[in-house]
Amino acid sequence: MNSLYKIISRSVLMTSLIALLLLLMNFFFTLTWLQEHPQDYPMHYRAISDNLILENQQYHLTPEGMSQLQQEFDWAMLLDANGSIIWSWQLPESLHHDYTLNEVAAFSRWYLQDYPVTIWTREDGLLVLGNMQGSYWKYVLTAPTASMEQLPSYFRSFALLNAVTALLLALLFGVWLYNKLKPISKSITALSVRQPVHLPEKGITGDLNRKLNNASAMLIRQQQKLHQRDETRTRWISGVSHDIRTPLSIVMGYASQLEEDDSLTDQQHQQAVIIRQQSERIKALISDLNLASKLEYGAHPLSLIRFSPAVLIRKTAVAFLNQYQDNSYPIEVEISAEAEATQIVADELLLQRVFENLIGNSIRHNPNGCTIFIDARIVEQQYQITIRDDGKGFPDTVLHNLRTNTSLQQHQDHGLGLTIVQQIIKAHNGIVHFSNISQGGCLVGIQLPCTLD
Amino acid sequence: MQQLYTLKILLVDDNKELLQMIYNILIQAGFQNVTTASSCAQARQIFLRQPPDAAVLDIMLPDGDGFSLLQELQAQRDIPVLFLSAKDQDADRLQGLGLGADDYITKPFLPKELILRLTAVLRRTYRPILQEPKTEEETALGETIIHWGSGTITTANGQQTLTAKEFALLKKLWENQGNIVTTDSLCQAVWHDDAFGYENTLMVHIRRLREKIEPDPSHPQYLLTVRGLGYKLVRKASP
Numbered sequence: 001m002n003s004l005y006k007i008i009s010r011s012v013l014m015t016s017l018i019a020l021l022l023l024l025m026n027f028f029f030t031l032t033w034l035q036e037h038p039q040d041y042p043m044h045y046r047a048i049s050d051n052l053i054l055e056n057q058q059y060h061l062t063p064e065g066m067s068q069l070q071q072e073f074d075w076a077m078l079l080d081a082n083g084s085i086i087w088s089w090q091l092p093e094s095l096h097h098d099y100t101l102n103e104v105a106a107f108s109r110w111y112l113q114d115y116p117v118t119i120w121t122r123e124d125g126l127l128v129l130g131n132m133q134g135s136y137w138k139y140v141l142t143a144p145t146a147s148m149e150q151l152p153s154y155f156r157s158f159a160l161l162n163a164v165t166a167l168l169l170a171l172l173f174g175v176w177l178y179n180k181l182k183p184i185s186k187s188i189t190a191l192s193v194r195q196p197v198h199l200p201e202k203g204i205t206g207d208l209n210r211k212l213n214n215a216s217a218m219l220i221r222q223q224q225k226l227h228q229r230d231e232t233r234t235r236w237i238s239g240v241s242h243d244i245r246t247p248l249s250i251v252m253g254y255a256s257q258l259e260e261d262d263s264l265t266d267q268q269h270q271q272a273v274i275i276r277q278q279s280e281r282i283k284a285l286i287s288d289l290n291l292a293s294k295l296e297y298g299a300h301p302l303s304l305i306r307f308s309p310a311v312l313i314r315k316t317a318v319a320f321l322n323q324y325q326d327n328s329y330p331i332e333v334e335i336s337a338e339a340e341a342t343q344i345v346a347d348e349l350l351l352q353r354v355f356e357n358l359i360g361n362s363i364r365h366n367p368n369g370c371t372i373f374i375d376a377r378i379v380e381q382q383y384q385i386t387i388r389d390d391g392k393g394f395p396d397t398v399l400h401n402l403r404t405n406t407s408l409q410q411h412q413d414h415g416l417g418l419t420i421v422q423q424i425i426k427a428h429n430g431i432v433h434f435s436n437i438s439q440g441g442c443l444v445g446i447q448l449p450c451t452l453d
Numbered sequence: 454m455q456q457l458y459t460l461k462i463l464l465v466d467d468n469k470e471l472l473q474m475i476y477n478i479l480i481q482a483g484f485q486n487v488t489t490a491s492s493c494a495q496a497r498q499i500f501l502r503q504p505p506d507a508a509v510l511d512i513m514l515p516d517g518d519g520f521s522l523l524q525e526l527q528a529q530r531d532i533p534v535l536f537l538s539a540k541d542q543d544a545d546r547l548q549g550l551g552l553g554a555d556d557y558i559t560k561p562f563l564p565k566e567l568i569l570r571l572t573a574v575l576r577r578t579y580r581p582i583l584q585e586p587k588t589e590e591e592t593a594l595g596e597t598i599i600h601w602g603s604g605t606i607t608t609a610n611g612q613q614t615l616t617a618k619e620f621a622l623l624k625k626l627w628e629n630q631g632n633i634v635t636t637d638s639l640c641q642a643v644w645h646d647d648a649f650g651y652e653n654t655l656m657v658h659i660r661r662l663r664e665k666i667e668p669d670p671s672h673p674q675y676l677l678t679v680r681g682l683g684y685k686l687v688r689k690a691s692p
Contacts, residue, residue, distance in 0.1 A: 245539035246468050249561040253474045256564050257481070276563075283561050287541060303543065308649060314635040314682050321682070322632040333681040340649060349543070 007181070008174035015170035019163075044068050049120045049127045052078065052087065059087035073129045075115075079104070080125045095130075109140055180205055187212050196220050230297035237293040241286040248286075252279040284360075288416045291353070295423040302347040302427060309344055309351065309383060309448075310335045313374055316355040320363070328369035331359070336377040344383050344450055350424045357417040358387045358444050366391035370441070381450055388443040393436035402434045457583055460575055461486040463505035465496045465522070466537065467515050475509070475537075478564040479571075493517040496526070504530055507575055509567075510554075512538040512545065523552055533578045535571060537562070592627060594675045595690050597666045599623065606665055618643050619662045626676065626686035635683040659684060 051065025059078060061069065069076060069089065077088040083099040085091070094113060103112075104126065108119050112128070116136035120127040184205055187197040197216040199209035258264065258272035294300035317331040355374075362372050370391035377384050394402075398415045402422065418434065421444070425432040430448040437443050462484055466472045472489045479487045488503065490496040493516045499505070508526060512519035523534050533555040538545065541559040549557045555574045558567060576583070592599040598607045604620045606613050615623065625642040626634055640651045643658070659678075663670040674690035 242539045245541075245560040246471055250468075250470050250474050252561045253471075253478060253564050257478070279561065290541070310649075311635070311637045314637055318633045318635050318679075318682055321679070325631070331682075335681070 007178045008171060011174035011177065012167055012170045015166055015173075019166050044072060045118050045120045045127070045129050048073075048076070048129065049122055052127065054124065061089070069129070073118075074132045074135075075130045077128050077130075078122075078125050079128060086125060092130075110138060184208055184212065187216070191216055191219060194219065194223060231299065234293050234297050234299045238290055241290045244282075244286055248279055248282060252276060252283070255279060285416065288357075288420055292416055292420050292423065295420065295427060300427075302350065304345050305348055306343050306345050307348050308340075308342070309346075309385065310340045310342075310376060312348060312352055313355060313376060313385070316352055316359065317372075317374060320359050324363070329363050329366075329372060331372045331374065333374045334376070338378040339376040339383065342378055342383060342450060344448055346428050346448065347424075350427070354421050354424050354446070355387070357421050361417055362387075362389040362391060362442070378450070379447075383448045383450055385446040385448070386443065387446075388437060388441055390437075390439070390441040393440060393442045394434060399434055399436065457572065457575055457579070458483040459485050460506040460579065461488070461503060462571070463487075463496065463499055463508040464489045465491070465493075465508065465514065465519070466511040467491050467513070468511075475567070478567065482564075482568045491515075493522050496522060500526055500529065505532060506579070507533045507535070507571070509535045509537050509571065512536060512540055512549070520548060520552055523549075523554060527553060533574045535574060537567070594666055594686075594688065596668060597675075599627075599666070608666070609668075613665050615665065616661075618658050619665070622658055622662060623666075623686075626684060630686045630688060633679045633683050633685045637683075639683065 048061075048065050048069050051062040051068070053060055053062065075088070075090040075092060075095075077085050077091050077095070079099060080086045083101070083104060085096070085098070088096075092115070095115075107117055107128075111117065112130065114133045115130045116133075116138055117128055117130045120129070180203070183199055187199055187209075190197045191212070196219075197212060199212055200206075201210040201213065255272050255275035259269065259276055261269075261272075264272065291300065313333060313335065317333050320329065321331055359372055362370060366389065370389045372387065372389045375384075375386040398418070401415065402418055422432055425446055425448070428448055430446060432447075433445040435443050435445075462479060464472055464475050464479075464487060466475070466489075469491060472491060476487055476489055488499050488505065490499055493514050496508075496510075510519040510522060514522065519536060519538070523536075526532070527534065534553070536549040536554050536557045537560065538549070538557070539560045540546075546557045546559075555578070556570050558570060590600065590602050592601065596609050600606065601624070604615045606615060621643045622639055625639055636652060636655055640646055640655060643655075644651055659676065660670070663673050663676050667673045667675060675687055677685045677687060679685055
């Protein structure tokens with residue numbers, strides 16, 4: 001609607017400006033023309049008449065009068081009161097006769113045998129000045145006085161009508177143009193959000209439409225290619241991680257058997273434990289890498305169910321507590337009554353992964369132990385979960401990366417586990433925030449919408 | 454009548470080293486009749502000659518996939534099947550379980566996990582025909598003896614009967630002894646529902662249980678509270 005208004009108002013404005021411009025231009029040219037051509041018009045008949053003097057019963061034209069006459073007229077004659085020629089100069093042959101009253105009345109207004117003439121009344125007669133046939137155009141205007149008096153108001157109405165017609169036409173033209181351009185504007189909007197467009201390639205905008213169609217087709221092809229590449233990459237990562245699993249099973253299997261072998265020395269036994277633990281770490285890394293690449297390229301659809309995050313938090317915390325029975329990593333869970341009663345719609349396995357990654361991260365980076373605090377509450381209809389520890393906190397580079405880069409490719413540093421946390425929360429339309437606490441330790445704040453639209 | 458460890462197990466995997474390792478693990482765990490196959494064709498042959506009582510199948514095999522092999526084998530004889538696969542996608546797991554597999558283990562795995570899951574599946578399937586030594590019928594928590602068979606306990610004060618709920622709670626805690634059990638799992642075990650709305654009732658039952666098994670119920674030594682999370686049953690009295 002806004003653009004319609006804009007186009008129409010501009011169109012009207014432009015039309016008005018053009019009309020004004022044309023009017024001014026015409027006025028200016030007329031004025032210039034009138035200024036440049038006045039000497040062409042014979043108007044010194046009075047001066048000529050004054051120079052025609054009666055001397056000794058003979059009419060005589062002074063030299064100034066003659067030069068003036070030659071300049072402006074081709075012939076001249078003086079008629080007395082009876083219509084007889086009493087003086088003439090270069091009078092055409094056919095005009096050499098007396099003139100009746102009727103003839104004088106006729107030529108005084110129009111032409112004399114098609115010769116344009118100008119007359120001047122003198123005391124002793126009528127001076128007739130003539131030009132060659134076809135050299136001047138004479139017109140006599142006669143109109144009722146009443147009509148002439150109404151002329152200004154007619155003129156105003158006429159101007160108003162002109163203005164209204166121009167505006168109306170401009171408006172119509174604006175609407176027409178808008179209608180023609182609307183599909184194009186719509187298509188460009190669609191293209192900007194990667195929607196395919198197809199416009200009819202006919203009419204005034206046909207060429208433009210064809211180009212838009214081409215652009216759309218190209219965009220779709222590119223998108224498909226990009227998607228294909230992402231898919232290939234995801235499949236490749238998935239394939240590699242799949243292939244690593246079998247050899248890793250063998251390593252883990254034998255290490256774990258060695259671990260239980262009583263004939264080994266303590267040192268060897270310890271080494272077997274380390275092999276097994278590191279293999280498990282590789283296992284976790286592979287699955288992180290796989291998940292991260294799938295989340296990055298949107299190849300991991302969320303399987304949404306309604307569940308209680310409180311139950312999931314307890315379950316995950318307890319799994320870690322049972323694993324670290326020496327109480328080196330105590331976990332304190334605080335869940336508000338409101339949060340306890342709230343269920344959300346989310347991917348439960350992925351959310352469990354979030355909690356596991358965060359708790360696991362705290363444990364892995366604080367080998368001397370730390371206390372982990374998990375808080376859950378409802379704040380402004382958001383399920384808010386805070387996971388913090390009193391350990392050594394995130395390294396600055398990791399924090400920087402987490403805050404600036406959201407894309408997997410840009411991640412120079414490690415911290416795949418935290419990237420996955422970011423990806424999962426983002427996929428749930430949630431917000432995650434990583435920071436360090438001034439007293440020491442890290443803090444991860446998560447906000448999830450209670451209802452996922 | 455058979456023993457659990459005399460049941461015939463068929464292993465199918467195309468990786469020879471892995472096959473060998475799993476074979477070793479099962480033999481070490483005490484299984485006596487383990488056969489291996491590295492392709493669908495081999496598996497079919499063995500299935501005809503010496504029908505196994507259970508099978509552990511890989512999904513990606515050189516001459517077919519485990520899913521269709523499962524359907525083929527189960528059409529002939531209904532035996533429990535475990536999938537052991539490098540595919541960790543939920544979709545694969547669900548497909549495997551949906552086809553009637555009894556469990557789905559993703560590689561890499563710990564031998565212990567495989568043995569535990571396999572024996573659990575075997576016990577479930579062959580319980581009626583297995584001659585197994587009865588599971589521990591009595592448990593001692595310090596002075597207190599729990600008789601699982603009769604659902605009673607004996608303390609210095611004499612014998613007491615456990616209510617059904619108390620018994621279910623104690624059993625769940627005992628099965629996970631030494632580990633924390635969330636309030637949610639306990640409620641699930643007793644009321645088949647999440648903890649929400651049952652916390653107070655659970656607390657009442659725990660208190661009654663403590664009155665029966667603890668020498669000093671207000672200072673519990675065996676049934677411990679883990680604040681905010683759940684409860685834990687320990688065998689040795691904690692100070």
